[in-house]
Amino acid sequence: MTRGSSKAWIALGVGLVWFYLILWPLMGITPEGLQFIPSLVVWLKVAAAAFVLVSLNQLRTAGALAFIGKPTTAAWTEIRKIYKKVPVRVWISVVFFLALVFPLTTGRYEKDVVINVMIYVCLGLGLNIVIGLAGLLDLGYIAFYGVGAYTYALLSVHFQLSFWLCLPVAAVFAAVSGCIIGYPTLRMRGDYLAIVTLGFGEIVRLILNNWMSLTNGPNGILGIQPPGLYWPGFSSGLTLEYIWLKKLNYLYYVILALVVFTIIAVHRLNYSRIGRAWEAIREDETAAELMGVNTFTLKLLAYAMGAVFGGLAGAFFAARMRFVSPESFTFLESAMVLSMVILGGMGSIPGVILGALALIALPEAFRGFELYRMLAFGGAMVLMMIFRPSGFWPAKRMGQRSEERG
Amino acid sequence: MEPVLELKNVSAGYGRIQVLRDISLKAFPGEIVCMIGANGAGKSTTLMTICNVVTAARGDILYRGNRINGIKFSKLPPMGLCQVPEGRRIFPRLTVQENLELGAFFRKDSTRIQEDLDMVFDFFPILRERANQKGGTLSGGEQQMLAIGRALMSRPRVLLLDEPSLGLAPLLVGQIFNKITEINRQEGTTILLVEQNANVALKVSRRGYVLETGTVVMEDDVKNLLQNPDIRKAYLGE
Structure with a gap:
């Protein structure tokens, strides 16, 4: 694991802790008393989603997703070329x-x-x-x-x-x-x-x-x-x-x-x-x-x-x-x-x-x-x-x- | 000869802080006059007072024999008095050409404006090359050229230049000052130059004023100023 990637994981960890700290007061303090389960459930969902996103980003920076990225950027530049050729009036x-x-x-x-x-x-x-x-x-x-x-x-x-x-x-x-x-x-x-x-x-x-x-x-x-x-x-x-x-x-x-x-x-x-x-x-x-x-x-x-x-x-x-x-x-x-x-x-x-x-x-x-x-x-x-x-x-x-x- | 611009015992300041005390100076048609002095001597304030950005508390400012004390500063360029402010202050997100065209904003004679644009481009060929580029992307020296060119677009009779050498490499300073003398000679524009860099300023000017803490302490022909031992010691680093 390179230094850059460990940095990203640390940022994810800090971000998730921070997110829980603001999420719990919003969801956990109820008239019935303090509750932890509902906020934990939401937190876990968000954490899983964030984990997947960060993993994908890591794969992308490592170049593992080039097989998707390259054709899409190529297609995108083609579309831009076509767009440029047609005059604005059209x-x-x-x-x-x-x-x-x-x-x-x-x-x-x-x-x-x-x-x-x-x-x-x-x-x-x-x-x-x-x-x-x-x-x-x-x-x-x-x-x-x-x-x-x-x-x-x-x-x-x-x-x-x-x-x-x-x-x-x-x-x-x-x-x-x-x-x-x-x-x-x-x-x-x-x-x-x-x-x-x-x-x-x-x-x-x-x-x-x-x-x-x-x-x-x-x-x-x-x-x-x-x-x-x-x-x-x-x-x-x-x-x-x-x-x-x-x-x-x-x-x-x-x-x-x-x-x-x-x-x-x-x-x-x-x-x-x-x-x-x-x-x-x-x-x-x-x-x-x-x-x-x-x-x-x-x-x-x-x-x-x-x-x-x-x-x-x-x-x-x-x-x-x-x-x-x-x-x-x-x-x-x-x-x-x-x-x-x-x-x-x-x-x-x-x-x-x-x-x-x-x-x-x-x-x-x-x-x-x-x-x-x-x-x-x-x-x-x-x-x-x-x-x-x-x-x-x-x-x-x-x-x-x-x-x-x- | 009548001076084209004259200050008679002008005092001015910001709020209760008085900056200028009894400043008197003259600029005759077609000459380059410089004002030198240390930081905070009141050089820029003098120019700002001429243009009524700072209001003169006392004294008269005469332009071609008329008192212009209370005139709003947007009315001065049409009268032929234009300032290149300190720090250039070009419009960074407008193109070079748009910047120049704004110098001629109050003018309606589009064919003459086009001629003047060509004249400015001839003075500063680099601006023609960069005509469609945003002003903010120019280098410091190019921006100074643009600021001077923009002022030239108003066809000034008197050009007030505030520290054109500010933040420029020595080589560029030389170039800018060559252009300034060229403008003076070709167009016959009277130039009032404010500079900290006394060395170059005194070389291009005919007469000079020395400011210290808001008063004129000396005025003379440049060749006498250059020989004055006090000036040599204080401003020319000898």
Whole structure:
């Protein structure tokens, strides 16, 4: 046995002892008294699994598994080669086509989950502007989602305004509230900004919760109209009929359109002059300002642009649920969106989409383990930060030295 | 001749700690002026005060005859006053070309920007080779070139250079200073140079200021400074 391998076994031993020490207080202290058997059973299962994994890893490092490893890596490089040959446009159109036909082939539950994912894609891409591009840590992002949702909810219930009219209004309201929050806070940097935005997020939620006369407080607002559309009907000749897009299929296409709009807008911003300046601010704010970049205005713009997409997603959320209450806009939601951006890869559009899929769809897929969801979530985060610290799909920038290319 | 940049009895500091006391200095069009002094003498603070990153408590800062004391520092590059900050401060995750383009951020004349990009690449051919590489992957000397190139992209009339020799090998220091004189001669840019490395700074400059604990203790033509026994002892290691 080499020195390296004995090290691994020692680490396994220490890890298992540590695991038991935290497992026993969780499972062993019960109202009926102290118990050891249940925690030992769980511990033994985990220990056996860990033992098998470490053994496999030892075999792999010793080269005993090369007969599996070599063909798979070879296959993997082949797949990558094929992937590289097909232009990006083709991949995008394939994904878009799949997204278009998705609701025709699946049931209600799947559609519901995917609609949820797409709402979070909008939110994640909006937050991505603030965090990934401009580098401002915003912990109260969900406030703009709330502003958008309540804007549409109130306009729909009190004035019966149509969804399509309210969509830009919600975006503008969110942007304005972004500016109102941003103006005093953006003088701060780093940790201070994070804490202040956290506070503002809570303020918005508390206002929604307590302004009874306007928002109906914790009871929420009922009776919000779904989006409507004029559609040619043939019942009495060719006339335009106004139909409510209540069905999930229709709602799916509405949010899909919103997502496509968001992706295009964020992509264009990303590669614009403004996007470049945002990145400069993220890299070194003082240096950017010394180069003549008006950092304050641009940071405010980043904040407002992020808020716009939050507001759009919020308006759709209100139209889909047809009910809003302050409960949907808690800090936990902000944390979820933030996790998506970080898990997927800051500044990367496909990364954020993957992050939203992973955090919304996977928990649905593993509903059976619902109780352990948070445990798995935390564990996954830790593993990600160790093995892929820049996310599933890190933002691609040309970063090779010229000698390495070609 | 009118000085293009002038400081009249400027005092400044951080909070209650006063760093600069009654600093007066002049830079005439087309010359290289250097400011030398030990660590903590207030050299970098002087540059930061010119750009209003540190606010001057008293005194006037005149640029082409106009007082620029209260002007926000992002407004200065469009006026032709650009600083290469201490420690280079390039944007590490942007490419070399993007870094350079940011130097011209406030400019709208895209054809001229392209010309200037070519000019910078001609000054520093290594940057052309590395144009698509992230700034953070460059070596220290290349990063210094990038920082100077980025400032040149704003077409400065006056270039403020803060310790361009910081952390560079002696050979590279020589190269950088050759480029600085070249820029001065070709483009006619006025350069205010802050350096701890008095030896090289005095060689390229026309006039020099010596700072000690926040005040100017001596100002003269470089050839006189180089012959002054006190300077030779204190800054040139003799």
